[in-house]
Amino acid sequence: MAGAAIRQGREWRLALPLTAFFLAFFVAPLCLLISISFQAESSMNGVLGLNQYAAFIGDRLNLEVLSDTLLLGVKATVLCLVFGYPLAWLITRVSARLQSLLIFLVILPIVTSVVVRTFAWIVILGRRGIVNDVIMALGLSSTPLRLLFSETGVIIVLTQVQMPLMVLPLVTVLQRIDPNLASASQALGAGAWRTFFKITLPLSMPGIIAGTILTYTACVTAFVTQSLIGGSRLLYMPMLIFQQAMDLQNWPFAAAVSVLFMISVLVIVGLLVALSRSRAAKLYG
Amino acid sequence: MFDLTRRHLLAATAAAAGASLLPRGAFAADELVAATFGGTWANVQKQVLAPYFTKKTGASVVQSPMLATEQIAKLTAAKGGQPPFDVAMLDEGPNLAAIDAGLVEKYDPAKSPNFASLSPHFQTEYGPAITMQAIGIAYNPKTVKTPPTSWADLWKPEYKGRVGITSLASTLGLAFLLDINRLEGGTEASMEPAFKKLKTLLPNLAAVSANFGAHGALFQQGEVDIGVQNFNFAEELKAKGVPIEFVRVSTGTPAWKTTMHIVKGALKPELAYAYIDSQLSADVQSAMQKSPWNVIPTNSKVAYEGLVASKIAKSPADLDKMVFFDWKKVNQGRAEWTQQFNREIRV
Secondary structure, eight states, X not given: OHHHHHHTTOGGGGGHHHHHHHIIIIIHHHHHHHHHHTBSSTTOOSOBOSHHHHHXXXXXXXXXXXXXXHHHHHHHHHHHHHHHHHHHHHHHXXXXXXXXXXXXXXXXXXXXXXXXXXHHHXXXXXXXXXXXXXXXXXXXXXXXXXXXXXXXXXXXXHHHHHHHHHHHHHHHHHHHSOHHHHHHHHHTTOOHXXXXXXXXXXXXXXXXXXXXXXXXXXXXXXXXXXXXXXXXXXXXXXXXXXXXXXXXXXXXHHHHHHHHHHHHHHHHHHXXXXXXXXXXXXXXX | OOOOOHHHHHHHHHHHHHHHHXXXXXXXXTEEEEEEOSTHHHHHIIIIIHHHHHHHHSOEEEEEEOOHHHHHHHHHHTTTSOOSOSEEEXXXXXXXXXXXXXXXXXXOGGGOGGGGGBOGGGOOTTSOEEEEEEEEEEEOTTTOOSOOOSGGGGGOGGGTTOEEEEOTTSHHHHHHHHHHHHHTTOBTTBOHHHHHHHHHHGGGEEEEESSHHHHHHHHHTTSXXXXXXXXXXXXXXXXXXXXXXXEXXXXXXXXXXXXXXXXXXXXXXXXXXXXXXXXXXXXXXXXXXXXXXXXXXXXXXXXXXXXXXXXXXXXXXXXXXXXXXXXXXXXXXXXXXXXXXXXHHOO
């Protein structure tokens, strides 16, 4: 009994290993990255300055690449939400057996390697791919459509690949909504759509926001998909960073680009979190 | 027996974590780690060089496929500590960058008996050239009926949306741009002519691959019908049954040396010398010259045969006629060209 009392209030120590791991392998490298970004010269001779940041902002191409990347994330995330929400809703409405089957199908993309998945998509979207074969067989177009190496292709693939990140939080939240609420709404005379917009949608907002944050951050940083499906003619931030760090060995510039990219994504995530707080306050406050 | 206490569990976890953090080489006494390139090179060195080396020394080798730039990044990151590999394999541009950054050792000919058999211009101070890489045009003979003869063919209107090139991340893309520049009257000091010419190629481009690995797949999947390609890689694809033909361009074949180096601070310098020396031996080089690899030999005791003789060079004198670039200047301009390339080819 006495031992148990002493142990009480010390559970936080269970988090120590993970914290140490995080400090050593995430926080420390991140600090290193930030400090490298303030090196003025690509040779990293110790002279400090904001030169790398100025160089990034001074070139319009870089700013266009940043906005293209952030927009790409928006487009893919919206599609994930549009397709993912009905799927998540369906998953909460079917029998238990069908439910596990659907969830298995949803997480299937996560359990295959991203490189394998992306190469499969190259085969599907290619000039001689399945999609183009079907389109041409149906006579919808006489020449193959350019799906690979186009933004459309990148968005299609990102939507499929990142779908689980949207669907799983949505399922969790939708399952927790008391079905009596919808019945009550309908008993009081609201139609199916009104019930959806007034009851289900607002209550599922935390899931939408969690899914959006996860999907968005995964889409904008999806280096493999962006570079293999997009090719070199579509340039997004992860490729820009890779180019500078690996091809050109300009680590300070690459670090500065990474920091700016991280800040941009954090701002967007922050806005979404703020939105969810205000929604929660409205609903439960 | 299975009385696991918290302490045991902790100890086991710590041991497992510790083992994974141990520096390499803590277990294997006689294991060399050598960098290689992906694709053809990883295959040929695994099948020809590794067994030869092991037979000669009794040691084993781990061959790790990496881009040249990736090798430099890893060596730079490990500077002052233990390098992650003992032997580097680099193309000419990254080779000079590695020497400048002090990442590789001077090569001591006394420790490498086969070094003396190389033609003099392959006996470079910081590590011997193990081959020449030559580039030209590859095309799909099923869809391209008239075999191309020069780079100008890539600009033909009939190839609208069917041409493939690579970004400047690969030496292939860089050498192509440099050669276009040379033909348009530019030099390594001014690349404007190349970029002006590149702009007119845009309507014909089906794809600009982000890297060399992705480039090979384009031909395999019929995404492109014609484009720049490396001799060895095109011939290997053809041997695999991909409809692809390689031709040299009439204006001279752009080529560069690929070299091997002892990494500064290498953990197994003796084995590293033995490994590079094996790659220089007549036995290994003549085996590598056979199809499907067709690696151009640098050991003067190995006569040119097969596709190397019929498509690239009949004698060492033919190699001298190839087109070479000033990679020192290329390294200076590369950052600026990469950004300009990004800008010009952007959709």
